[in-house]
Amino acid sequence: DTAVSQTPKYLVTQMGNDKSIKCEQNLGHDTMYWYKQDSKKFLKIMFSYNNKELIINETVPNRFSPKSPDKAHLNLHINSLELGDSAVYFCASSQDGVAGGHETQYFGPGTRLLVL
Amino acid sequence: RKEVEQDPGPFNVPEGATVAFNCTYSNSASQSFFWYRQDCRKEPKLLMSVYSSGNEDGRFTAQLNRASQYISLLIRDSKLSDSATYLCFNDYKLSFGAGTTVTVRA
Numbered sequence: 001d002t003a004v005s006q007t008p009k010y011l012v013t014q015m016g017n018d019k020s021i022k023c024e025q026n027l028g029h030d031t032m033y034w035y036k037q038d039s040k041k042f043l044k045i046m047f048s049y050n051n052k053e054l055i056i057n058e059t060v061p062n063r064f065s066p067k068s069p070d071k072a073h074l075n076l077h078i079n080s081l082e083l084g085d086s087a088v089y090f091c092a093s094s095q096d097g098v099a100g101g102h103e104t105q106y107f108g109p110g111t112r113l114l115v116l
Numbered sequence: 117r118k119e120v121e122q123d124p125g126p127f128n129v130p131e132g133a134t135v136a137f138n139c140t141y142s143n144s145a146s147q148s149f150f151w152y153r154q155d156c157r158k159e160p161k162l163l164m165s166v167y168s169s170g171n172e173d174g175r176f177t178a179q180l181n182r183a184s185q186y187i188s189l190l191i192r193d194s195k196l197s198d199s200a201t202y203l204c205f206n207d208y209k210l211s212f213g214a215g216t217t218v219t220v221r222a
Contacts, residue, residue, distance in 0.1 A: 033210070043160065043203065045210040056210065090159055104150065105205075107159035 003027050006091050006108035013081055014116055020077045021111045023091030031055075032074040033092040033105065034066060043090070049074050081115045088112050119143065122204055122213035129194055130221055136190040137216045139204030148207040149180055149187050153200045154215065160203055163189075194220045 004025045013019055025032060033056075034046040048056035052068040063079045074091060088110045096103040122139045129135045141149075149166035164171060166178040166187045177190040187206075191198055201215040 035212075040214070041201065042214045043212040045212075048210065058209070103148075104162045104165070105160075107161070109159050110157075 004091060004093055004106050004108040006089075006111050008111060009109060010112050010114075012114045012116065015081055015083060017081050018077070018079045019081060019113075020075055021089055021091075021113075022073070022075045023108055024073050025091075025093040025106070025108075026072065027093055027095070027106060028072075029093035029095045029106075030071060031094050031096055032068065032071070033094075034074065034076050035090045035092065035107075037088045037090060037110075039087070047074075047076075081113075083115050086113055086115045118214075119209055119211035120204055120206055120213040122216050124214060124216060126217040126219055128219045128221060131194055131196060133194050133220075134190065134192050135194055135218055136188060137202070137218075138186045138188045139213050139216075140184075140186040141204075141206045141208065141211070142185070143206075143208040144182070144185060146206040146208040148205075150205040151176075151178055151187075151189050152203040152205060152212075154203055155200050160212075163202065191218070194218075196220050196222060 007022050031050045033048045037043045046060045047066045049068045065077045068074045091108040092105040094103045094105045151163040152160040153163045154160040166180045170179045175192045179188045199220045201217045203215045204213040
């Protein structure tokens with residue numbers, strides 16, 4: 001059973017399109033995250049949700065809109081895709097809140113986005 | 117200045133060698149520290165948590181030095197399967213380092 005799953009695994013699209021990436025976790029965790037890993041392999045936090053509420057939004061362009069319909073799902077919608085959006089996007093989850101330190105994060109397999 | 121900085125390596129070591137590397141962090145209020153391992157084109161996976169008292173898991177030893185604001189990872193008796201990129205993490209702004217690449221050769 002996959003703990004954190006993402007779809008699609010690969011996404012190739014044209015500039016200007018709108019696309020969504022879905023993430024689901026079956027670990028019963030309260031907190032979910034989206035990270036972007038660019039070509040230089042730097043893994044950077046984009047968003048964090050705790051019990052469906054946005055708690056971290058790290059200077060991400062507003063073309064990126066996360067949505068959490070329930071605490072097991074955190075989807076990422078991207079409008080007007082740009083070349084610079086090409087990267088691997090990882091979803092993660094953890095069993096904690098944001099105060100008092102963080103627990104282990106469990107990552108999904110990643111979505112490889114290529115914008116042409 | 118990045119929140120977390122690592123020596124990118126690569127560290128190229130023979131099997132059986134010991135390899136160690138550090139990760140410095142900028143915010144003294146950071147509370148949680150972890151080492152993750154990332155294999156090529158895969159997701160990061162937890163290697164170990166890092167505690168002030170130091171902790172050991174088999175061939176891996178992690179240390180936290182709050183005074184100098186760094187964490188370290190030491191791998192003893194390196195195996196070919198240890199070849200990976202090792203990412204440090206601290207909870208201040210959920211910051212990952214850029215990774216240290218280790219290659220263990222036969």
